[in-house]
Amino acid sequence: MLRTSILFVALAILAPLITFIPRLLLPRSFTTTTFTTTFTTTMSPPAYSKELHVAQLAVQRAAILTKRVFHEKAKGTVDKNDKSPVTIGDFGAQALIIAALRHNFPDDAIVAEEEAAQLREDANLKATIWDLVRDTRLNDPDAEATLGGPVRDADHMLELLDQGNSPGGAQGRIWAIDPIDGTKGFLRGGQYAVCLGLMQDGDVKVGVLGCPNLPVDDQAPLTADIGSNQTDEGHGVLFSAVQGHGATSRALTAGALAESKPISMRSVDGSSLADATFCESVEAGHSAHGDQAAIAEKLGITKPSVRMDSQAKYGSIARGAGDIYLRLPVKATYQEKIWDHAAGDLIVREAGGQVTDIHGKRLDFSVGRTLANNKGVVAAPAASHPKVLSVVQEVLNAKL
Numbered sequence: 157m158l159r160t161s162i163l164f165v166a167l168a169i170l171a172p173l174i175t176f177i178p179r180l181l182l183p184r185s186f187t188t189t190t191f192t193t194t195f196t197t198t199m200s201p202p203a204y205s206k207e208l209h210v211a212q213l214a215v216q217r218a219a220i221l222t223k224r225v226f227h228e229k230a231k232g233t234v235d236k237n238d239k240s241p242v243t244i245g246d247f248g249a250q251a252l253i254i255a256a257l258r259h260n261f262p263d264d265a266i267v268a269e270e271e272a273a274q275l276r277e278d279a280n281l282k283a284t285i286w287d288l289v290r291d292t293r294l295n296d297p298d299a300e301a302t303l304g305g306p307v308r309d310a311d312h313m314l315e316l317l318d319q320g321n322s323p324g325g326a327q328g329r330i331w332a333i334d335p336i337d338g339t340k341g342f343l344r345g346g347q348y349a350v351c352l353g354l355m356q357d358g359d360v361k362v363g364v365l366g367c368p369n370l371p372v373d374d375q376a377p378l379t380a381d382i383g384s385n386q387t388d389e390g391h392g393v394l395f396s397a398v399q400g401h402g403a404t405s406r407a408l409t410a411g412a413l414a415e416s417k418p419i420s421m422r423s424v425d426g427s428s429l430a431d432a433t434f435c436e437s438v439e440a441g442h443s444a445h446g447d448q449a450a451i452a453e454k455l456g457i458t459k460p461s462v463r464m465d466s467q468a469k470y471g472s473i474a475r476g477a478g479d480i481y482l483r484l485p486v487k488a489t490y491q492e493k494i495w496d497h498a499a500g501d502l503i504v505r506e507a508g509g510q511v512t513d514i515h516g517k518r519l520d521f522s523v524g525r526t527l528a529n530n531k532g533v534v535a536a537p538a539a540s541h542p543k544v545l546s547v548v549q550e551v552l553n554a555k556l
């Protein structure tokens with residue numbers, strides 16, 4: 157009897173200590189939900205995991221729509237005020253992505269490239285885009301439910317499209333959407349990308365790029381050619397990155413996410429640049445081909461440049477299919493748009509690259525809808541970036 161009482165008293169004294177000491181020893185990321193009774197622990201989810209998941213599915217769903225338009229002869233092209241083209245694919249993809257973001261993150265701000273004004277004045281255009289948006293869904297019911305299911309009606313589609321009008325800036329959570337980057341490539345039958353990035357206080361935290369016309373194989377040689385059979389199973393890549401967690405690629409699907417693989421840039425240092433592959437825009441109006449050729453020559457690069465539309469360039473160098481991406485300004489007054497770079501900048505840096513402007517400054521996403529504080533883009537493996545940048549400056553200074 158006495159022994160049992162002593163045991164009870166000892167247990168009463170020890171029990172709180174047994175539950176308290178392990179809490180002191182565990183890192184803060186562990187939550188001790190039912191610790192006192194069962195000693196089981198659960199890890200808190202990695203940073204931005206929900207945002208990443210929603211972004212990946214939203215890009216996949218939008219890419220289903222863009223692929224349908226890509227394979228049609230009539231892509232419903234209209235000219236925007238700045239004379240650049242926009243298609244029914246751009247509008248439809250943007251509406252679908254904003255619908256998914258609004259469903260999951262109703263309080264977040266959105267900076268998106270397109271707006272609904274032209275659709276409000278053109279009933280046929282609105283109806284054509286609505287047909288596409290209404291009929292596009294992921295073939296996995298859980299994945300589709302994650303995105304909130306179909307858009308309600310054509311008028312709601314217009315309201316969604318116009319919700320990408322945030323001025324951007326340095327505060328809070330802001331998504332950047334380029335529903336089709338490389339619209340000119342899209343129209344030509346070349347590369348294009350569906351792009352989505354999340355910024356927190358002006359810093360890119362999540363980046364996702366859907367590239368329907370890139371080969372799935374990370375090792376496939378870098379080429380502007382998308383292959384003779386564009387519906388080929390071997391095409392379509394989804395690149396992703398979360399700040400501090402590396403970059404991945406996976407096959408782009410029409411339903412649930414495929415398995416991912418980590419990606420990294422090739423290790424090219426300043427002394428091995430002769431073997432490097434550099435890529436640049438197809439459009440001569442978007443970057444200075446002549447300056448870029450002079451830089452490549454000074455770096456001792458012998459292979460011709462690979463010309464490719466869209467942020468597929470960022471994805472391609474991030475997975476080591478190419479090495480350097482140069483985007484030197486054609487016009488001193490042009491301001492790059494944040495949606496043209498947010499996702500790609502993070503994916504390249506998380507894959508072991510460095511991305512700066514021609515002055516060596518990191519791209520600054522905190523000053524509005526454009527990269528007003530930057531000029532041009534120089535992206536390269538981190539070890540060779542200083543050398544590439546010094547040659548960029550040498551060539552540009554020689555012109556002054």
Ligand SMILES: Nc1ncnc2c1ncn2[C@@H]1O[C@H](COP(=O)(O)O)[C@@H](OP(=O)(O)O)[C@H]1O
Nearest residue numbers: 336337338339340437439441442465466490496
């Ligand atoms: N003068 C210019 N200089 C640099 N970029 C430009 C430009 N005019 C348009 N662009 C941008 O270049 C993007 C395409 O890049 P790339 O040449 O790498 O394919 C376009 O995106 P959209 O196609 O989304 O409009 C557009 O925003």
Ligand SMILES: [Mg+2]
Nearest residue numbers: 240241269339
């Ligand atoms: Mg455009």
Ligand SMILES: [Mg+2]
Nearest residue numbers: 334337338496
């Ligand atoms: Mg773009």
Ligand SMILES: [Mg+2]
Nearest residue numbers: 269334336337
């Ligand atoms: Mg675009």
